[in-house]
Amino acid sequence: MSSEAEGSFRRSIIPSLTRGPRRKILLTEDGVRIEAVYEPCTAGVTDTAIVVAHGFTGSVDRPAVRRAARAFAQRAAVVTFSFRGHGASGGRSTVGDREVLDLAAAVAWARVFGHSRVVTVGFSMGGSVVLRHAAMHGGRTEARTDAVAAVSAPARWYYRGTAPMRRLHWVVTRPLGRLVGRYGLGTRIHPEDWSPVPLSPVESVPLIAPTPLLIVHGDRDPYFPLDHPRMLAAAAREGTAELWLEPGMGHAENAADDELLGRLADWLVAE
Known part of the structure; x- marks a missing residue:
């Protein structure tokens, strides 16, 4: 369902002494294979x-x-990857739980290229993952993040207050829904419920400080209304988080225009 073939990346990969994009399969802490792509900054060394x-x-x-x-590559080097159960990655999606391990593997890989700062930005489910990852990977570990931005992220689990979220819960929790997810949406979903229930995004936020935190949300988000970003911002320690409420914006990466992406990159690079 992508408009850009994987082969285009493979053809662009050149020897390690040069600075072209590189595609790699990463192995997570729990043994899941994750596809990832590293792209250097187009503006030079960063x-x-x-x-x-x-x-x-x-x-x-x-x-x-x-x-x-x-x-983002206009301001910094970029690592993109597919969460478990998505794209060419292995495993099955746990919808925000063990995906923290996928992100940790991608962050650690970014540090292999010699970058002194590695920052994270997540959209929707990815937004919940970057929050939980930042809370769980502090200190000086290779998997730590130096700044984190969550875009269109939920504040709490099991939210069903909008029609899109009710449809999503049907996809995730019902056998027929998981078949739709696999063959219609290209996403393989784990059939078991969370056990135990993971730390929620709003519970994670107070644990992120002193890492800089940015919360971004559109005022026309059809999935999560504005009480979600406001709840996340209110949970942060005083003076440690910024909240951007974007007029006219819908949900996640599909709704983020180039102007917002540029501001996000500027914030992540500056912090």
């Missing part, structure tokens, strides 16, 4: 790499993810 966490049913080759990567 000390920052931005790791992009896509939304549910996305992948490294989706047009909206590629568009975000191109915008």
Whole structure:
């Protein structure tokens, strides 16, 4: 369902002494194979790499993810990857739980290229993952993030207050829904319920400080109304988070225009 073939990346990969894009299969802590792409900054050498966490049913080759990567690459190096159960990655989606391990593997890989700063930005489900990852990977580990931005992220689990979220819950929780997810949406979903229930995004936020945090949300988001970003911002320690409420914006990477992507990149590089 991508408008850009994986082969275009494979043809562009050149020897390690040059600075072309590189595609790699990463192995997570729990043994899942994750496809990832590293792209150098188009403006020259940079000390920052931005790791992009896509939304549910996305992948490294989706047009909206590629568009975000191109915008971010004007300011920094970029790592994109497909969460488990998405694209060419292995495993099955746990819809925000063990995906933290996928992000940790991508962040650690970004540091292999010598970047002194690695920052994360996530959209929708990816937004919840970057929040939980930042809360769980502090200190000086290779998987830490130096700044985090969550776009269109939920604040709490099991939200069914909008029609799109009720449809999503049907896809995730019902056998027929998971078949639709697999063959209609290209997403393989784990059939088991969470056990235990993972730390929620809003519970994660207070644990992120002192890492800089940005919360971005559209005022026309059909999935999560504005109480979600406001709840996330209110949970942050005083003075440690910014909240951008974007007029006219819908949901996640598909709704993020080039102007917003540029501002996001500027914030991530500056922090």
